[in-house]
Amino acid sequence: MPDRRGRTGLDRVGLDLTGNPRVRVRDVRLLTSNWYVTRVTQLDYQRADGTWTEQERETYDRGNGACVLLYDRSARTVLLTRQFRYPAYVNGHPDGNLIETPAGLLDDDEPLAAIRREAEEETGYAIGEVEHVFDVYMSPGSVTEMLHFYAAPFDADVRASVGGGLEDEGEEIEVLIVDIDDALARIGIDIIDAKTIMLLQWAALTGRFAR
Numbered sequence: 001m002p003d004r005r006g007r008t009g010l011d012r013v014g015l016d017l018t019g020n021p022r023v024r025v026r027d028v029r030l031l032t033s034n035w036y037v038t039r040v041t042q043l044d045y046q047r048a049d050g051t052w053t054e055q056e057r058e059t060y061d062r063g064n065g066a067c068v069l070l071y072d073r074s075a076r077t078v079l080l081t082r083q084f085r086y087p088a089y090v091n092g093h094p095d096g097n098l099i100e101t102p103a104g105l106l107d108d109d110e111p112l113a114a115i116r117r118e119a120e121e122e123t124g125y126a127i128g129e130v131e132h133v134f135d136v137y138m139s140p141g142s143v144t145e146m147l148h149f150y151a152a153p154f155d156a157d158v159r160a161s162v163g164g165g166l167e168d169e170g171e172e173i174e175v176l177i178v179d180i181d182d183a184l185a186r187i188g189i190d191i192i193d194a195k196t197i198m199l200l201q202w203a204a205l206t207g208r209f210a211r
Helices: 086-090 111-123 180-185 194-205
Strands: 023-033 037-046 052-061 065-072 077-084 097-100 103-105 131-137 146-153 174-179
Touching: 065 111, 065 194, 077 111, 077 180, 077 194, 097 194, 103 111, 111 146, 131 194, 146 194, 174 180, 180 194
Parallel strands: 065 146
Antiparallel strands: 023 037, 037 052, 065 077, 065 103, 077 097, 077 174, 131 146
């Protein structure tokens, strides 16, 4: 049966892996299949001393994504967003409203096309030349997602649309233009999103605001 995206064969993913001779995937079982997919995999893993162990791993597959730090180098500002994130709210965040860089899933697009789409949907700003920063597995213990990181300049006076996200997807996104030094000072206070912290620190250490 296909999931909500029309995908089939979701219980076969991983059975053909051959890149690591110390890993033999024996069985993949689908636990949930809605918009995202949860699987439990039975595998044999060979330890460094040559012995084999049986292991079970549960993985959450939501697809890959991309994020971008929009910056104005002359004004020393960055463009961030604020939106409600239920998983953070249910796990102790006071109100669930997180400050983040624009980001989204790739869906069927290439990473660069996806981040251009997401940036304009969320902020209203069409971005020009985009710089690839790095690619990162964000939570490799259980989540399969790889996130592609980018940076791009923006002009606060040139806005292509109102932004705010897609209403039919339940998005209500506030746009924030923040001084880079203020943003860095707020890391660990009210800027507590991992991808955002990583891009801000990259910008300060080796990126567009490095001294």
